[in-house]
Amino acid sequence: MAERYSSFRSGSTSWLLQRVTAAFLVVVLAFHFFLLHFVQHASEVTFAGTTARMEEWGYLLTMVLFLLTATFHGVNGVYAALLNQGLTGTAKRAVQVVLAIAGLALAGQGTYLALVMSGVM
Amino acid sequence: MSTQVPKEDERTESVEHEAEDSAEQPEASHGDRRRADRDAKRQSVSGAPAEPEQDAFRLKVFRYDPEVEGKMEPRFDDFSVPREKGMTVLDALIYARDTYDTTLTFRHSCRQAVCGSDALFINGRQRLGCQTQISDLDKPVRVEPLPHQDVVKDLVVDMEHFYDQMHAVEPFFQPDEESPGDLEEYRQSPENREEIKMSTRCIWCGACMSSCNIAAGDNQYLGPAAINKAYRFAMDEREGENMKEHRLNVMDQEHGVWRCQTQFSCTNVCPKDIPLTEHIQELKREAVKQNLKFW
Amino acid sequence: MSQSYNRGLVEDFGRWREFTAGMWAWIFHKFTGWVLVGYLFTHIAVLSTAIAGANGQTVLVGGEQLNVYTATIQGLESLLIVRVMEVGLLAVAVFHILNGVRLLFVDLGLGLESQDKSFYASLIVTGVIVIASIPTFLEGAF
Numbered sequence: 001m002a003e004r005y006s007s008f009r010s011g012s013t014s015w016l017l018q019r020v021t022a023a024f025l026v027v028v029l030a031f032h033f034f035l036l037h038f039v040q041h042a043s044e045v046t047f048a049g050t051t052a053r054m055e056e057w058g059y060l061l062t063m064v065l066f067l068l069t070a071t072f073h074g075v076n077g078v079y080a081a082l083l084n085q086g087l088t089g090t091a092k093r094a095v096q097v098v099l100a101i102a103g104l105a106l107a108g109q110g111t112y113l114a115l116v117m118s119g120v121m
Numbered sequence: 122m123s124t125q126v127p128k129e130d131e132r133t134e135s136v137e138h139e140a141e142d143s144a145e146q147p148e149a150s151h152g153d154r155r156r157a158d159r160d161a162k163r164q165s166v167s168g169a170p171a172e173p174e175q176d177a178f179r180l181k182v183f184r185y186d187p188e189v190e191g192k193m194e195p196r197f198d199d200f201s202v203p204r205e206k207g208m209t210v211l212d213a214l215i216y217a218r219d220t221y222d223t224t225l226t227f228r229h230s231c232r233q234a235v236c237g238s239d240a241l242f243i244n245g246r247q248r249l250g251c252q253t254q255i256s257d258l259d260k261p262v263r264v265e266p267l268p269h270q271d272v273v274k275d276l277v278v279d280m281e282h283f284y285d286q287m288h289a290v291e292p293f294f295q296p297d298e299e300s301p302g303d304l305e306e307y308r309q310s311p312e313n314r315e316e317i318k319m320s321t322r323c324i325w326c327g328a329c330m331s332s333c334n335i336a337a338g339d340n341q342y343l344g345p346a347a348i349n350k351a352y353r354f355a356m357d358e359r360e361g362e363n364m365k366e367h368r369l370n371v372m373d374q375e376h377g378v379w380r381c382q383t384q385f386s387c388t389n390v391c392p393k394d395i396p397l398t399e400h401i402q403e404l405k406r407e408a409v410k411q412n413l414k415f416w
Numbered sequence: 417m418s419q420s421y422n423r424g425l426v427e428d429f430g431r432w433r434e435f436t437a438g439m440w441a442w443i444f445h446k447f448t449g450w451v452l453v454g455y456l457f458t459h460i461a462v463l464s465t466a467i468a469g470a471n472g473q474t475v476l477v478g479g480e481q482l483n484v485y486t487a488t489i490q491g492l493e494s495l496l497i498v499r500v501m502e503v504g505l506l507a508v509a510v511f512h513i514l515n516g517v518r519l520l521f522v523d524l525g526l527g528l529e530s531q532d533k534s535f536y537a538s539l540i541v542t543g544v545i546v547i548a549s550i551p552t553f554l555e556g557a558f
Contacts, residue, residue: 010374015405025516026517029513033506038552041552078449081450113464117466389436398522399525402523
């Protein structure tokens, strides 16, 4: 009875993180859409404009957090959708590896990109 | 119905058209009435093949029998069933079986929504045959076995998997401590009883499991009924803290509560109105709380 | 049960007319989720032209040297199909946000009785927001 299940294996941590990131993303995604379609038009985006925005630390930090939470939320969501289909054994392991690599690659590339845009790198 | 049916005086309930042709007769005892009813039906059967009744409806029933030559390919059979006031889908099925085809197979027992053996897929929704009034349904009435379960014969599905899931959650009372005296009762506060009241109403009919999209795709998923069963005991304060932790651990599995995606299908179809989704959600929150405590 | 009959997919999507609000909400949420995660990958890929842009790489557009990042984005934005797809993306995102908020409430156990109404509400609000945004999104696309 005292046995402890790893909470990552159980699904409670990913369930909770999915909700926490969701709450954050609701706000930031709405802001992102509003800023780049209504305040500024997507068709008028220029390299200079982007770097000017990204040079602000607050904005840069928000965007990087946006990227990381969105990546987690998206990749974890895909994984959950596949679990619903009764994914087991080797197929499940393969999916985990592929999704982890894709997620890390996206987060890495995105973060690097953000730093380049902000002029840090 | 063609024959003069000695029929129950339909009390004063709002008159419904299906009762119109039944001759109104003085109140007879229940048994008399049933017997008379049944005899009358027999007559109408043995007589001319029920001259085209004006007030009959069509009952479409799924037929399948792997052991009979002509029934290996599933099909629908149509039965014409005379309307009667207060007739349920189960009544109609019994009528069809007794009148037209004695091989028509379906489970039923108590006929009053207690035994849980006649959950069927009626007009595209999981319902109890004995609890569903014909007058509430669009015609023709289409009756099929529960979806997402293998059909054994006609309307009979294989419930083995459902029972396995139910047993997996240890659906019995396991207190941490023996009750003090030998025959002492385990006392429960009225508030706590109220909390688990709805969850105790489950009749193991399997309607929820059949309606669940996730249970359909993921065979390991415990399903709404089993999780509700676990809720019934996890929330019962008489079992004690250790037991609750154990029960939450059983729920806190990939194929436990976390597979529920709150589609509310189970809650919608539950014939006993158990707020299944609400219970599953509460267990999720309890499991998260328990895990946070250990960090 | 070797001798039993499995009715297969007909039981699921063949019955779409009988789906309830909660099921539609789930289907739409999954679908929009897949679209959004797909877009996220594409989005980062397109924006990655900024790395070349930061190195001063330019392309010739209409007789004018433009930063490769600027040229890529403005080139895409000048295509009508991209603009129309952006409206679709907005619809998908707004629905996912609104239904996501609905799901957060469901997870907190709030308002479970009106979960179907809140789904219809999120559909309607999505429609309104998208229609109201079309002029802004298609501005200068023709």
